[in-house]
Amino acid sequence: MSKRAxxxxxxxxxxxxxxxxxxxxxxxxxxASRILIFALCTMGLNLLLGFTGVxxxxxxxxxxxxxxxxxxxxxxxxxxxxxxxxxGTLAGGIAAVVLGPILxxxxxxxxxMITVAIGQIFYFVAARWDSFTGGQDGLTGFSRMPLHFGSIxxxxxxxxxxxxxxxFFAIGAAAVAMLLNSPLGxxxxxxxxxxxxxxxxxxxxxxxxxxxxxxxxxxCGLAGALNALQNNFISPMDLYWVAxxxxxxxxxxxxxxxxxxxxxxxxxxxxFQDYVSSIFPNNWETFIGALFIIxxxxxxxGVLGIIRRKxxxx
Amino acid sequence: MxxxxxxxxxxxxxxxxxxxxxxxxxxxxxxxxxxxxxxxGKTTLFNLISGFFPASTGEIWFDGVQxxxxxxxxxxxxxxxxxxxxxxxxxxxxxxxxIRIGVEAQMGCSAHPWPGRxxxxxxxxxxxxxxxxxxxxxxxxRTVSELAHGDQRVVEVTMALSRKPKLLLLDEPTAGMGxxxxxxxxxxxxxxHEQQKxxxxxxxxxxxxxxxxxxxxxxxxxxxVLATGTPKEIAANPRVQAAYLGEAA
Ligand SMILES: Nc1ncnc2c1ncn2[C@@H]1O[C@H](COP(=O)(O)OP(=O)(O)OP(=O)(O)O)[C@@H](O)[C@H]1O
Ligand SMILES: [Mg+2]
Numbered sequence: 001m002s003k004r005a006x007x008x009x010x011x012x013x014x015x016x017x018x019x020x021x022x023x024x025x026x027x028x029x030x031x032a033s034r035i036l037i038f039a040l041c042t043m044g045l046n047l048l049l050g051f052t053g054v055x056x057x058x059x060x061x062x063x064x065x066x067x068x069x070x071x072x073x074x075x076x077x078x079x080x081x082x083x084x085x086x087x088g089t090l091a092g093g094i095a096a097v098v099l100g101p102i103l104x105x106x107x108x109x110x111x112x113m114i115t116v117a118i119g120q121i122f123y124f125v126a127a128r129w130d131s132f133t134g135g136q137d138g139l140t141g142f143s144r145m146p147l148h149f150g151s152i153x154x155x156x157x158x159x160x161x162x163x164x165x166x167x168f169f170a171i172g173a174a175a176v177a178m179l180l181n182s183p184l185g186x187x188x189x190x191x192x193x194x195x196x197x198x199x200x201x202x203x204x205x206x207x208x209x210x211x212x213x214x215x216x217x218x219x220c221g222l223a224g225a226l227n228a229l230q231n232n233f234i235s236p237m238d239l240y241w242v243a244x245x246x247x248x249x250x251x252x253x254x255x256x257x258x259x260x261x262x263x264x265x266x267x268x269x270x271x272f273q274d275y276v277s278s279i280f281p282n283n284w285e286t287f288i289g290a291l292f293i294i295x296x297x298x299x300x301x302g303v304l305g306i307i308r309r310k311x312x313x314x
Numbered sequence: 315m316x317x318x319x320x321x322x323x324x325x326x327x328x329x330x331x332x333x334x335x336x337x338x339x340x341x342x343x344x345x346x347x348x349x350x351x352x353x354x355g356k357t358t359l360f361n362l363i364s365g366f367f368p369a370s371t372g373e374i375w376f377d378g379v380q381x382x383x384x385x386x387x388x389x390x391x392x393x394x395x396x397x398x399x400x401x402x403x404x405x406x407x408x409x410x411x412x413i414r415i416g417v418e419a420q421m422g423c424s425a426h427p428w429p430g431r432x433x434x435x436x437x438x439x440x441x442x443x444x445x446x447x448x449x450x451x452x453x454x455x456r457t458v459s460e461l462a463h464g465d466q467r468v469v470e471v472t473m474a475l476s477r478k479p480k481l482l483l484l485d486e487p488t489a490g491m492g493x494x495x496x497x498x499x500x501x502x503x504x505x506x507h508e509q510q511k512x513x514x515x516x517x518x519x520x521x522x523x524x525x526x527x528x529x530x531x532x533x534x535x536x537x538x539v540l541a542t543g544t545p546k547e548i549a550a551n552p553r554v555q556a557a558y559l560g561e562a563a
Contacts, residue, residue, distance in 0.1 A: 183418040183437070184427045190415040193404035197470075200364065200402070201477060202390030202419045211425070 011260065015166060019159045027271075029158040030230070035263075035270045036162075036169045037226045042250045042262035043176050044219030049248065050256030051180065052212040053192025055112040058119030059247050062092035062217040064239030066224025068126065068133060071234045074142035081145050081156070085168065085225045092221015093214060100210035116241050127236040138235035139228075156229075165226050172219050177259060179215070188212050249292050255302025264303050315378060317342045317481055317513050318363070323372030325358055332358045333537045335372070340481075340530075345507050346515045347524045350534035351557075356517045357399055359534070360483050363515075364396040365389045377480060390419075393480030397470045399489060399517075405459040409450055412458055412469050413441045416476030440476075447510070448472045448502050464495030471502060475510070482506065484516040488523060496520070503527060525549065533557075 014021075018032045045059040069091030070084040078084070103114050126133045133139055144156040147164070154160050179185045187208050190198045195205050228234045237243060246269065254265025269288060277284040299306050318340040325333040333355045340346045348356050362369045363376075365386035374382050376394050384392075404412050417440045418424045423433060445451045448468050453461060458469050467487060474482055487503065488496040500523055506512045518524050524531060525545045533540040533554050541551045548554055 179427055182427050182429050183423045184425050186411065186415060186418060187424045189407065189411075190404050193406055194402055196398075197402040197404060197473070198415070199386050200366075200390060200396060200398075201416050201473060202387045203415075203424055204387050208425070 007260075011263075012170075015169075018166075019162060029162045031270065031274055033158070033162045033165045033226075033230055035266050036165050037223050037230060038247070038250060038270055039263040039266035040169050040172045040226070041220045041223035042247050042254070042266055043172060044216035044223070045247045046251045046256055046262050047176065047179075047188070047212055047216045047219070049251050050258075050261065051185065051192060052188040052209060054209055054212070055108065056115045056213070056216070056244075057112045057248060058115030058117070058241070058244050059216065059220050060239050060241065060243035061115075061119035061122045062096050062220035063224035063227065063243065063247070064122060064126065064234070064236070065095050066092040066221030067228035067234040067238050068139060068224075069221065070225035071139045071142050071228045072132075074145070075139070079145040081147060081164075081229065084229065085222065088225025088228065089218055089222040092224055093218030095221075096217020097210075097214040100213045103213060104206040104210040116244065119239060119241055119244055123236055123239040123241070126239050133236070134234075136236060138233055138237075140233055142228075143232040144229050161230070165230070168222055168226060172222060176219070180259065184208075184211070249288065251302075253292065253295055253302055255304035255308075257301060258304040258308070261302050261304050268303065315342075316340060316375075317344075317377060318515065319373075319375040320359075320363070321373040321375070323359075323362055323369045323374060325355075325362055325367075325370050331537050333362070333369075333534075336534070336537075336539055338532055338539070338542070340513065340515060342480075342513055343511070344513055344529050345503075345527055346513075347528035347531045348515065348517050348534060349519070349521075349524055349531060350540070354534040355537040356534055357485055358537075360396060360485050360517065364394060364483060390477055393478065394483070395474045395477045395479035395481070396483035397467075397474050397485055397487065399485040401463075401466050401470050403458050403466055403470050403473070406457060408455050408457055409445070409461070409469055410441055410454040413444050413450075413472055413476055414438075416473040417441050417444070420477050444472050444476055447475065447505065449498075462495070464491045464498065467491070467499065468502060471499075471506075475506065475512075479512055482512050482514045484514060486517050486519060488518065488520060496523070500527065 019029045022029060022032055041059065041063050045056060048054050048056045066088035070088030073084050073087045099118055103111055106114055127136050129135065144161060147154045147156065156164060187203060190203065191205050191208055199205050224238065227238065250265035250269045251262055253268050254261030254263065272288055273284055276287050295302060316339045318338065320336055320338040322335045322337055323333060324335055336359065348359060350356050361367055363374060365384060369382060373380055376392060379392065381389055404415065414437060417437055421437065423429065445454055448471065450468060450472060453465060458466055471484065471487065488499050491499060503514060507514055528545060530542065530544055531548045532542045533548060535557050540557055541548060541554050543551065
């Protein structure tokens, strides 16, 4: 068995058994759900950042839209959780697909700035439109509904909800894994590596950046929908540029060139947030900032980059 | 019918006239060389032909089609493929992966998100064929940034080959190479021309290579065509000797 297959089996085995072992090391299941949700959105972002080589600093927009999509549907239309998740996913994804053409032929910092600007527009709309989104107070009035499988009803308390999240995380991760092994994924990486060469091999670079942006939008929308269900609440802060920055930090911390980097980054970030903020409730972000700077300066390929380098030397 | 027909093309950069009324006619099956001193406008000529930037005036005809307004991608699809004076490859990918990008583009499946086993096999088989043509099999799994300069340039040529060019533009294919590497590259150009039946237009500073390979030559000087002819005619041309060959000798 290849080393990669072995690593995958271990990771999935650990994820499947989280409720059994996490409390033993001082964690709790809802924390794991949160980690998976942020990892999923960061995987979407990393498709852009790590694999297509374009800097999106506005991914919270699609995360937040996913959240509002799911929340609003539950408030106004249905109590079906599956529909809520699908609607949230579509909200993030369709927005990214529609907005992609504004971005796809910008480069570097201009691309980044427009992603931020779009994100801020969504933020202001969500924060101001009190009657629809709840404004600054956020959207409330919905909560996780039980799932029905035939005659069986499952209440989504912490542990069942974790598996609900894990189910979608698995779909998202599998889709990304398949994508990265496909010609489309190869083409994304080629664009990251050398746009000029790609274009002069006949590849329409902008269209692929658009595609990558759209796919990332669906993944972030899905994660955002799950996040709304996790909290039974959405805040416009979920759309704020700081939230986008956090996803970038997670991607960089974990390792942008690695498939599992976003999960590792999310574990570090969310774990750190949870642990340090219980000790220093007001300045845990300083610690994350310091950690981030250390990683960027000394380990540009993130935590997984360190492990990989060690493995190569050994 | 000519494969490439340039009608009085010019290109200006601000006040600099990089190319002025350049005409060139290349036939299918030819091995054609563009020579000239540094700054003569050779690379600019390639940039116009390949669509890197537009011509200021004039017409570019390829395979019976006026391509002036075509994007680079569209020209590639027509079979007009180039390499660059400074090697352009995908540095962190393996040799195999570099070539695969071209193959997938050629097979029209670059956007395929979930390929079946059959398609993947087809792609891999074609990559291996190409690696064999340019003798890169032994390097297939190496990261291209770790390869010797000469091998990197061979990788770029192989990528270009993956797009099944009708006309291959090579910008100083042996630039910066040692003797053995140069010899290898010259052999590859021969193979592409004779076995793969590709028409090749190349820029080259090494006169031994130019006179050894080219059927016809165009000499550029200060953005203008100084002379066009067979190697014999060019070698005997007094203006060329004065402007270019003389100084090199
Ligand atoms: N994009 C550009 N913008 C401005 N000037 C340019 C540009 N490209 C080329 N030039 C100028 O046009 C002239 C011709 O350049 P070009 O690169 O075509 O020369 P060349 O014949 O390929 O030279 P070399 O043998 O050194 O490669 C030069 O004076 C160069 O500085
Ligand atoms: Mg040049």
